[in-house]
Amino acid sequence: MEMTRTLVIGYGNLDRQDDGVAHAIVGALRRRLGQAPLEEGETGLERLEGQADSILVLQLTPELLDVALRYDQLVFVDAHVQPDADEVHCTPVEAEYASAAFTHHMTPAMFLALLQALHQHRPAGHTVSVRGHSFDFERTLSPDTQASVQPALDKILALLAEAPVNTGRDEICTQEA
Amino acid sequence: MAAQKITIEPVTRIEGHARVTIHLDDNGQVERTYLHVDEFRGVEKFSEGRPYFEMTQITQRICGICPVSHHLAAAKAADAVAGVKPPRPAALLRELLHMGQVVQSHGMHFFHLAAPDLIFGFDADPAQRNVFGIIEANPQLALKAVNLRRYGQQIIERLGGKRVHPNFAVAGGVNAPLSVTDREVMASERETMIGYVQEAIAIAKDLLGADPQTTEHFASFPSSYMGLVDHEGGLQLYDGQIRVKDADGQQVAQFQPSAYKDYVAEHVEPWSFLKFPYYRDLGWPQGTYRVGPLGRLNVADKIGTPLANDELRLFRRLNGGKPVEGSLYYHYARLIEILYALERIGQLLDDPDILSKDVRTHPPTELVGHGVGVIEAPRGTLFHEYWTDEDGLLTRVNLIVATGNNNWAMNTAAGLVAKEYVDGTRMTEGMLNRVEAAIRCYDPCLSCATHALGQMPLQVELVAADGRVLDRVRR
Numbered sequence: 001m002e003m004t005r006t007l008v009i010g011y012g013n014l015d016r017q018d019d020g021v022a023h024a025i026v027g028a029l030r031r032r033l034g035q036a037p038l039e040e041g042e043t044g045l046e047r048l049e050g051q052a053d054s055i056l057v058l059q060l061t062p063e064l065l066d067v068a069l070r071y072d073q074l075v076f077v078d079a080h081v082q083p084d085a086d087e088v089h090c091t092p093v094e095a096e097y098a099s100a101a102f103t104h105h106m107t108p109a110m111f112l113a114l115l116q117a118l119h120q121h122r123p124a125g126h127t128v129s130v131r132g133h134s135f136d137f138e139r140t141l142s143p144d145t146q147a148s149v150q151p152a153l154d155k156i157l158a159l160l161a162e163a164p165v166n167t168g169r170d171e172i173c174t175q176e177a
Numbered sequence: 178m179a180a181q182k183i184t185i186e187p188v189t190r191i192e193g194h195a196r197v198t199i200h201l202d203d204n205g206q207v208e209r210t211y212l213h214v215d216e217f218r219g220v221e222k223f224s225e226g227r228p229y230f231e232m233t234q235i236t237q238r239i240c241g242i243c244p245v246s247h248h249l250a251a252a253k254a255a256d257a258v259a260g261v262k263p264p265r266p267a268a269l270l271r272e273l274l275h276m277g278q279v280v281q282s283h284g285m286h287f288f289h290l291a292a293p294d295l296i297f298g299f300d301a302d303p304a305q306r307n308v309f310g311i312i313e314a315n316p317q318l319a320l321k322a323v324n325l326r327r328y329g330q331q332i333i334e335r336l337g338g339k340r341v342h343p344n345f346a347v348a349g350g351v352n353a354p355l356s357v358t359d360r361e362v363m364a365s366e367r368e369t370m371i372g373y374v375q376e377a378i379a380i381a382k383d384l385l386g387a388d389p390q391t392t393e394h395f396a397s398f399p400s401s402y403m404g405l406v407d408h409e410g411g412l413q414l415y416d417g418q419i420r421v422k423d424a425d426g427q428q429v430a431q432f433q434p435s436a437y438k439d440y441v442a443e444h445v446e447p448w449s450f451l452k453f454p455y456y457r458d459l460g461w462p463q464g465t466y467r468v469g470p471l472g473r474l475n476v477a478d479k480i481g482t483p484l485a486n487d488e489l490r491l492f493r494r495l496n497g498g499k500p501v502e503g504s505l506y507y508h509y510a511r512l513i514e515i516l517y518a519l520e521r522i523g524q525l526l527d528d529p530d531i532l533s534k535d536v537r538t539h540p541p542t543e544l545v546g547h548g549v550g551v552i553e554a555p556r557g558t559l560f561h562e563y564w565t566d567e568d569g570l571l572t573r574v575n576l577i578v579a580t581g582n583n584n585w586a587m588n589t590a591a592g593l594v595a596k597e598y599v600d601g602t603r604m605t606e607g608m609l610n611r612v613e614a615a616i617r618c619y620d621p622c623l624s625c626a627t628h629a630l631g632q633m634p635l636q637v638e639l640v641a642a643d644g645r646v647l648d649r650v651r652r
Contacts, residue, residue: 015238043339097309
């Protein structure tokens with residue numbers, strides 16, 4: 001059986017405190033997988049060759065669609081600000097257009113929808129988002145958000161362990177962090 | 178019937194917080210409309226105490242929409258702080274990077290944000306009136322749009338590295354010359370991209386021409402205009418002098434960017450963190466101006482590339498040679514600028530100096546200690562001004578960003594459209610979309626537009642259900 005290839009896409013602003021939580025999570029993931037760490041400013045886009053790859057970007061952009069074409073599963077890692085959501089919110093994401101009034105940014109659902117509409121590619125998608133508590137101009141995560149890095153990593157590792165695509169992931173993402 | 182307000186809150190966390198509030202009177206008619214910018218961002222305070230040369234990296238982290246513009250404005254300000262002039266090849270390479278940004282940013286805006294309104298109409302079902310509607314209607318056009326953006330982005334990546342933010346421009350120049358291979362790759366697809374943009378221009382002109390009444394009158398209003406021009410009065414996006422024209426198209430000022438404070442002042446309103454810049458000599462609000470593609474084409478005498486200049490001639494005819502006022506024409510102007518950027522990329526790649534290895538003048542140990550860097554970001558004129566101590570540590574930073582320069586214009590555009598199209602007694606999605614579309618013309622980016630920690634007033638109102646203001650706190 002062909003193995004599932006997964007791309008973990010961490011995004012957010014490292015300089016805006018908890019907005020940069022994906023950097024900490026992707027860093028921890030790479031350490032756990034024995035992969036070379038990403039130096040500051042590196043995206044990881046030049047070293048994509050494994051079964052489980054990871055990248056860091058400021059935001060989702062259309063250029064990443066070409067990269068995503070090579071993968072069966074995409075895991076989007078970001079901060080969230082939903083007070084009614086879990087500290088670590090893990091959920092399957094479906095391709096869906098979300099109307100953007102002004103923004104140049106894309107949501108994971110829209111990213112998947114573009115993959116589908118432009119390239120007829122339908123990878124499984126999940127978001128693993130960690131609640132951000134503070135978005136000041138600094139690089140140290142707030143204690144509450146820092147405490148969620150390991151649980152978020154555990155969620156991602158569970159998603160990586162699942163194969164092939166489209167089996168069992170809902171259970172992973174509905175467990176409490 | 179008590180006064181009501183309708184609020185549109187569409188802006189995401191990372192791109193800044195803003196609200197459009199439409200206030201209705203007792204009869205349900207629009208009384209006043211505001212574009213509120215609710216969150217301030219303290220990049221200027223954050224930067225103080227840091228070495229001036231770090232600003233090329235720090236400021237581009239303000240947002241993910243136009244990092245290259247901040248990167249280059251910061252480099253130009255750093256040049257001035259250090260008192261160095263980059264060698265000509267470095268200036269060419271910086272401009273090449275900038276053209277890549279213009280292509281990808283303008284391309285993204287037109288196809289993703291502007292085209293759905295133009296193709297499907299303001300009243301179309303939102304489920305159709307989006308980029309996926311375009312993919313369904315014209316999949317080849319959508320792929321061309323993605324390729325156009327990719328082309329601009331790969332110029333940035335080849336010069337600045339495949340990094341979260343480009344690491345290219347430094348005080349005194351750039352940190353690497355252009356390779357022959359990269360030059361060839363950039364040149365190879367350029368003609369194809371020009372064809373894509375010409376196709377988009379033809380589509381845009383057809384769409385704008387299909388409903389001339391709306392195109393002419395939608396968010397159309399007189400204003401002054403501002404933009405960089407070269408020494409012949411031609412369109413400039415990287416370097417030049419700042420020109421201001423009034424509503425009749427008469428030039429009222431042209432000045433060196435370093436003197437901007439003699440010409441530009443900022444007005445503060447209690448309901449927005451975003452200031453309102455205006456041309457000082459005409460005063461507030463008579464001196465309010467517009468920047469960005471429409472502003473730039475309205476102040477430029479010509480464009481220094483043939484295909485874009487031909488389009489500029491057609492653009493000029495829209496209002497008999499006077500400034501074009503309709504906000505929807507921003508979309509046409511934006512496409513003309515993509516065409517210019519692609520042609521300019523060709524000129525730059527053909528320049529004999531483009532492969533030179535003389536790409537940096539190293540700063541002296543003794544600094545000037547103060548500098549201004551100005552560039553035409555995709556959204557408009559972007560000002561960076563730095564002050565340092567004798568060790569080069571920043572003591573003060575002032576930024577006026579493009580979206581700030583268009584703050585008055587966006588409020589005016591939204592207000593005009595709301596008054597004309599919004600009927601509070603029978604609201605429709607299309608009405609609200611028109612208000613958003615008026616602001617969309619200006620392609621605002623609010624993540625960098627909200628700054629100056631502690632310098633702007635915050636007004637909090639406690640409003641009863643019947644509309645009475647019960648309490649007001651200003652801090």
